[in-house]
Amino acid sequence: MAEVYKLIHPVKYFNDYINRNVRPDGRKFEDQRNIKLNVNAIKSTDASAVVKCGNTTVVCGIKLELAKPKAEEPDFGFLVTNVELLPLCSSKFRPGPPSDHAQVISNIVADIFANSKSVNLKDLCIVPDKLAWVVYCDMVCLDNDGSVVDACIMTLITSLKSLTLPKVNYDVETEEISVDTSIRTPLNINGLPVATSFAVYQQSPRSIVLIDPSAYEEEMCGGTGANLIICWNNGQFCGIQKFGGSNLSNEAEKKTLIIAKERSKLVEKVIETCLKNEIK
Numbered sequence: 001m002a003e004v005y006k007l008i009h010p011v012k013y014f015n016d017y018i019n020r021n022v023r024p025d026g027r028k029f030e031d032q033r034n035i036k037l038n039v040n041a042i043k044s045t046d047a048s049a050v051v052k053c054g055n056t057t058v059v060c061g062i063k064l065e066l067a068k069p070k071a072e073e074p075d076f077g078f079l080v081t082n083v084e085l086l087p088l089c090s091s092k093f094r095p096g097p098p099s100d101h102a103q104v105i106s107n108i109v110a111d112i113f114a115n116s117k118s119v120n121l122k123d124l125c126i127v128p129d130k131l132a133w134v135v136y137c138d139m140v141c142l143d144n145d146g147s148v149v150d151a152c153i154m155t156l157i158t159s160l161k162s163l164t165l166p167k168v169n170y171d172v173e174t175e176e177i178s179v180d181t182s183i184r185t186p187l188n189i190n191g192l193p194v195a196t197s198f199a200v201y202q203q204s205p206r207s208i209v210l211i212d213p214s215a216y217e218e219e220m221c222g223g224t225g226a227n228l229i230i231c232w233n234n235g236q237f238c239g240i241q242k243f244g245g246s247n248l249s250n251e252a253e254k255k256t257l258i259i260a261k262e263r264s265k266l267v268e269k270v271i272e273t274c275l276k277n278e279i280k
Helices: 002-008 010-018 100-116 148-161 215-220 250-279
Strands: 035-039 047-053 056-067 078-085 125-127 131-143 164-170 177-186 193-203 206-211 228-233 236-242
Touching: 002 010, 010 193, 010 215, 035 148, 035 250, 047 148, 056 148, 056 164, 078 100, 078 148, 100 148, 100 193, 100 228, 100 236, 125 164, 131 148, 131 164, 148 193, 148 228, 148 250, 193 215, 193 250, 206 250, 228 250, 236 250
Parallel strands: 078 131
Antiparallel strands: 035 047, 047 056, 056 131, 125 131, 164 177, 193 206, 193 228, 228 236
16 A cells, blocks of 8 residues: 555655654664675676675676886876676666766766875786786676665775786786786775765655655656765865755764774774685
8 A cells, every 4th residue: 555655656655654753774874784795706807896885786896907007107007997887777778878877977986085094006006008907897786776876886996996807927028027916915905994874754744854855756856866975085175066956054964974984894893804804
């Protein structure tokens, strides 16, 4: 009966819950969903991770390649991120070229990761102007139930933390390259960036902020995704992005920053614990 009511009167259904200071899935406004994380789930990749936040599931696979650095950046390597939202993850997506929403999500993930400065591209250079690593990071959403950017950043940084680079020998005279996969060095990662999504719902006279929104909550708050995304990296603020939705008061903005900072500490512990268990 509740599903029929939700289908016929979606806004009223949502408001009935919000008026009782609870969300349709039973969470309070500041409660996040459970996180499940698995490292090196795909054996055919150089590194991988799968994360499940509530029902949102994203898998990341990393592949390495050697290439010549750009002429304007001779001592820099490459880190390429890409996010795919397959028809499998939501009925909103169709087969074919990436949708506009998928491209927006991919750009957001790339911007957040670049702003966090977690990877120094100079660490990926082997021989300046001659040889560098290209790190391809492909993220695929298997189930999109909201806050997909949070899951993408989490699975991306976990995969990179578990990545090791083989030893490469380069002969300058003959330009011959040899790769020794038996000797591997972990990629240097600066911190653990964590993105936290919020949906902003206007219920006059107040604006209600929902942390870690589901896809249904994102839709009810007037967006195709989260209205607000905040990123912290080891206690350092490294980015905020606002996408539509209602305006927030200064007090509400400060509150979201504090919530995102506390959540980042929790997610960092989850990632570190998962990586330690993998080493054991």
